[in-house]
Amino acid sequence: MMGEDIRIGVFVCDCGTNIAGVVNVPEVVAFAKTLNHVVWTDEGKWSCSVDYLKRMQDLIKEHRINRVVVASCTPRTHEPLFKRTTREAGVNPYLLEFVSIREQVSWVHMREPQVATEKAKDLVKMGVAKAALLEEGDEIRLPVKTDCLIIGGGVAGMNAALSVAAQSFNAFLVETEPQLGGLLNTLCFLSHDHHRRPAAQIVEAKVAQVLAHPKIKVFTGTRIESVQGYIGNYQVALKPDGNGAGAHLDISTIIVATGMQEIEPVGQFEYGNDPRVKTQLQLEAALRSKRLGSLSSVVMINCVNSKNENRGCCSVGCHVSVKNAIAVKTLHQDADVFILYRDMSLVREEGAAQQQAKQLGVKFLRFPDNRYPEVRKEGDRLRVKVYDLLIGKEIEVPADLIVLTTALRGNASVEQVKGLLKVSTNTDGFFQEAHVKLAPLEFATHGVSLAGCAKAPMFYKESCEAGIGAAMKASIPMKNGYIEAEGIVADIDLTHCSRCGLCSQRCPYQAIRVDAEDNPAVLKALCKGCGLCAADCPSECIRIVHY
Known part of the structure; x- marks a missing residue:
């Protein structure tokens, strides 16, 4: 495709009245037609609807479009959808450029329609210019096995372990206390839907299920000493309390269910x-x-x-x-x-x-x-x-x-787990999910899911459901046998590299390793394409694919 003529299609969304209520969308569409390499423009009332996505595919094929610019809402929510659409239309998904004219235009200029329209034109013009320079890319496929580590043996952790094991995957349940149960071990009874039941009975029944399952291995009175690697390839070292021998596990996915505690006044x-x-x-x-x-x-x-x-x-x-x-x-x-x-x-x-x-x-x-x-x-x-x-x-x-x-806060083990997994918490020590609506049960780090009161205070029923949900999230790559990571990664040209090691030191994801001869190499499975290494490189020999 790189040798073909550049044929760009621009698709501008009304987003109902979210965009069209402020921006003069037909004017933006007409403007886009005048730009270099643009062979087709179209306006859609709801571009993310099933009907319009089918229309977009048909138009891409009909007009032999090989670059796509979508001007609509935020790429954070809808870019994966449009990437999938362009792929199904026969265009490499990395030849899609996404322009936000809702968050960046109509919402911030809602009382300035003329200003909003002109800004939308400028953003579309920049998107078209960038689309003409885009290169094809490929997802990085990483193998994922069937071993899941669950950190925390409370009700969320136990339900997560049982749900993972029910799919014939291996579950390794690690608890710092001498027994499973978490906060349930301190409660007298639970009350729900006009029924009361002693907490001890619930714990006893749940623990019996966990201990009896052949796919679950339990480590009580044990702490996690180190975690290295990435999804599908974690190496985890466990250290028991006392003088017992430690254990080393090869893990594919991780679920964090460390629970919560009271803030003593x-x-x-x-x-x-x-x-x-x-x-x-x-x-x-x-x-x-x-x-x-x-x-x-x-x-x-x-x-x-x-x-x-x-x-x-x-x-x-x-x-x-x-x-x-x-x-x-x-x-x-x-x-x-x-x-x-x-x-x-x-x-x-x-x-x-x-x-x-x-x-x-x-x-x-x-x-x-x-x-x-x-x-x-x-x-x-x-x-x-x-x-x-x-x-x-x-x-x-x-x-x-x-x-x-x-008030309540995250469990005392949060700081250690946070450091090992390189994930974030709020000021009260509760772990923060990747997105409150779009990714409520996972971290930004691939392969690490979040369950129960490690995220926020929850009732028993909610914790059970969160544990099951996190298990389902962790099970997807284990069921598929692989995960596809984005191909937007750093690429190092060693020709002019000074071997200073600055890129390795600054990388927040530890995705750049230096060998014995000080040559840096990118672990593409860990790289998030943030561009920090490219900005810091004094020799300017690092580029970010797709940018």
Whole structure:
């Protein structure tokens, strides 16, 4: 194709009114017809629709188009779709140039239609100029075997392992604690859809399933010492606690399910100074071990260190406080139980749980966002002063037990796992997915999936589903036996290379290795085509394919 005449087709999308409501699309289409090498232009109302994609293929074939420019929304969401369309039309997908005239034009110039139209013309003109210079490329196919490492033995990790093993793949489940179960080992019972079940029963049944499966190998009391390689070719070293022998695994895909923990509110509401002030998880442990003691008044304070300038709603605290208030009230029917809250975020059947709590006599007091309750000691008694927003007055409540519904963060192992896998977290130590909508169960790093409370606080059901979803994501390349990585990678011309090693040092993906003679070489399986090495090379002997 490189010897043929350049024949460019330009396809401009209305995106409904997202683009056409601001940009004069027919004017942009007419302008594109005047550009060099352009043999066909077309306007589509919804270019990503099945009907229009079929029309695009037909037009490419009919007009013998060998370069394609698509002017529409963001390439992050739709470029793979148009690459597939051009490939099916017989054009190398690397001869597609994508121009964003929604995010870059209509959304930022929504009150300037003339400015938006002129800018859209300029972007299309640049896209056509670049399309004329594009070179054919090929995906890099990497072999992938059938061995999956699951980091974390909580409910998400166990469900992920079972789902992987159910497809006859090998699952290696690694847990730092001496036993599987994660947070479920500290909970008293689970409540869902008007049913209650002891957490111990759920853990026992799930662990039995995992241990009985011939395709699952479990490592408890074990930490991951090192991870090297890439999808289909990870080398993982495990180190058990104590003096046991370590293990080395050849792994194809990885699932991260490290869970979460409470942020202990030390120094707040007398927590840490008085053993009668506990967190919800500590209350769960007391309920589970039946060490609650006699109580006449229990006060729960919600939204401790959450819904503030540092973090948002924890999403599970309201349900947990209501669930545990019902448990306390059931055990101590004569006790006064109060829930002090800012907002009650309850959905679906959780609202019914609140009504049940009210029928049992649990009292709900709403306090203002900027006026949290105050806890003080009066002799041997604890007292809580709170301004009730609904009755408009301040009241004081005695308490034998104060329970804080505190914020949550990623598990303590997050920093180590983050460093080993070179993935990112937010400020609370929860791992960040590649895209909240388009890739919610995976990292930007190919071959590494994300499950359960390692991502965000979740209920039991959500964690189970997330574990299964992550397993399905990890299973795709194992089922196919390969993965295709983009061919947009660095290419080093050693003719003028000074062997300074700067490219290897600066590469954020460790995709450039230096041999014994200081010659750099690109591991194309790891390269993301970011261009950092090309920008840093003092000899200018590195180019990025497709740029």
